[in-house]
Amino acid sequence: MNKSDFTDKLSKDFYLADVLTVAKNLLGKTFVKAGSNKILSGKIVEVEAYNGLMDEASHSFNGMTKRNEIMFKQGGLLYVYFTYGMHFCSNIVTGKEGDGCAVLIRGIEPIDGIKQMAKNRYGKTALTGKENINLTNGPAKLTQAFGIGRKDNGIDMTGNEIYILDSKNIHSKKISVSKRIGIKKSVDLPWRFYITDNPFVSGK
DNA sequence: ATCAAGATTACCT
């Protein structure tokens, strides 16, 4: 057993829990993309839960299709979808096979690889203050910053390419709860969670 | 075969 076998990567079990629990517990954790290039990482500061067959707003509500099939697999996979003809968004599948639950990552505070993120977003590395905030303060923005796309749909988050590092849960007093953003069905469900006052929480 | 809508963003006034 070598040194790299000791990691604090979130294990499969973490993702098998209830989607609302996983969503809240993901706040403050470090999202990492290792892959081929430089390491990119950031702190998850905003998420939304999509609760499978219970949830009209979820992609999985009407059952499995070619688009959402990853959502129906066992928790711990990355679900990437394309929308509005131009954007990709990143989700973490939760629960057991067939649940169709996932957590949309809506905001990340960059840690490592900020220059690469800037390049992915703007094609340059010198950014204005506004561009720095806009790097990762929205679901499609952070997905672009991390260079995540169609090819990453279905990646196993317990592998070495894209994963999340464990850390202490954020205290519930620092977590805000609200309605989800940008949906037209089940609009009143309080399934958006974010770290209060963090600047990388998407606008509203 | 056709069509409307979409878990958004950037840019405009």
Next chain:
DNA sequence: GGTAATCTTGATA
């Protein structure tokens, strides 16, 4: 605050 951009998917015929 308003809306164009842009194209895939899923539903309907």
